[in-house]
Amino acid sequence: MPASWETLQVQSTARVDLVDITARVAALLPGGAEGALVLFTPHTTAALLLNEHEPGLLQDLRVWLERLAPAGEPYAHNRVDDNADAHLRAVALGPSLVLPVAQGRLALGRWQRIFLVELDGPRTRQVRLRLLA
Amino acid sequence: MPASWETLQVQSTARVDLVDITARVAALLPGGAEGALVLFTPHTTAALLLNEHEPGLLQDLRVWLERLAPAGEPYAHNRVDDNADAHLRAVALGPSLVLPVAQGRLALGRWQRIFLVELDGPRTRQVRLRLLA
Amino acid sequence: MPASWETLQVQSTARVDLVDITARVAALLPGGAEGALVLFTPHTTAALLLNEHEPGLLQDLRVWLERLAPAGEPYAHNRVDDNADAHLRAVALGPSLVLPVAQGRLALGRWQRIFLVELDGPRTRQVRLRLLA
Numbered sequence: 001m002p003a004s005w006e007t008l009q010v011q012s013t014a015r016v017d018l019v020d021i022t023a024r025v026a027a028l029l030p031g032g033a034e035g036a037l038v039l040f041t042p043h044t045t046a047a048l049l050l051n052e053h054e055p056g057l058l059q060d061l062r063v064w065l066e067r068l069a070p071a072g073e074p075y076a077h078n079r080v081d082d083n084a085d086a087h088l089r090a091v092a093l094g095p096s097l098v099l100p101v102a103q104g105r106l107a108l109g110r111w112q113r114i115f116l117v118e119l120d121g122p123r124t125r126q127v128r129l130r131l132l133a
Numbered sequence: 134m135p136a137s138w139e140t141l142q143v144q145s146t147a148r149v150d151l152v153d154i155t156a157r158v159a160a161l162l163p164g165g166a167e168g169a170l171v172l173f174t175p176h177t178t179a180a181l182l183l184n185e186h187e188p189g190l191l192q193d194l195r196v197w198l199e200r201l202a203p204a205g206e207p208y209a210h211n212r213v214d215d216n217a218d219a220h221l222r223a224v225a226l227g228p229s230l231v232l233p234v235a236q237g238r239l240a241l242g243r244w245q246r247i248f249l250v251e252l253d254g255p256r257t258r259q260v261r262l263r264l265l266a
Numbered sequence: 267m268p269a270s271w272e273t274l275q276v277q278s279t280a281r282v283d284l285v286d287i288t289a290r291v292a293a294l295l296p297g298g299a300e301g302a303l304v305l306f307t308p309h310t311t312a313a314l315l316l317n318e319h320e321p322g323l324l325q326d327l328r329v330w331l332e333r334l335a336p337a338g339e340p341y342a343h344n345r346v347d348d349n350a351d352a353h354l355r356a357v358a359l360g361p362s363l364v365l366p367v368a369q370g371r372l373a374l375g376r377w378q379r380i381f382l383v384e385l386d387g388p389r390t391r392q393v394r395l396r397l398l399a
Binding site: 167169182185188189194197226233235240241266 | 307347
């Protein structure tokens, strides 16, 4: 449980994929936990995101990420590794979240769900978690 | 005071609105508080933002949000609820801030102010706060 | 060391500049530190970013920031101060990071480096840091 850093392994199944990890995160919280839960993904082509889990919206998010940093541009990074679009999208979304925990539960809004955003998959990714009191 | 989670109620007055909550947040800090203040908004079509409170800039931010995720596109989510643009803008801005507190005061830069960003209002929104030592 | 707020001074050398501060941040951590490191920059035209330090990618990031909020638009803020583009880019990137620390070291991914992003330089900027246990 997150009194030290815990790690979740998350498997993505497409180059761009949104994996809902809310239930797995919630299951790590012990009864009576109070504080702020930090989530961090140690990757430069993945990110974390908090929003609604509605299939149409997930499709809109994929289209929006493609417009935010299109694949197929003449990126300088692509002389090294053909994934600059994934890095730029990860920068826009960010690698961490800080979430409220009260009475042993995530105190999220009704529609908020936690997503690992895969931007250069499919791969196995990590999410590190720790509860701050 | 934020040794547990406190909640502010914030009223917005337009579909897209930037509400400066700096003074209300500062007023919650007890004398001598030290640490990091976490702010979190439990909504999927609102966000938090830290930047300058200058009327021209607030107008620029509204124009920029419209360009970042235009209203009136054929979003898939709009078959469910006509606000996909608001969700995408909330994802870009994010639901939380972590701010320095020292000697009982927000240790912000001279021009930094805290805004609740309403993206699908007008509504009453919540901001949850907790001081981490 | 970050049991209270520490400050780094960071010098930028161009209007838009990405300064890798990873080694300076790591050097502040005492042996055995455990927790989450909060980094915060008290400016409205600078930001913090975590991603790969590869010269081509840094060039791509500068091009991408220019497209995200172009200079030379008729911004309302520019009647006050000619840097609205810098404010908008700072909003997109954000003023803070929360990073894992374990056994006295930053527990980052292999390719993750910490950058102060200058958006209206060259200037001397501050980064405030504190370890939360």
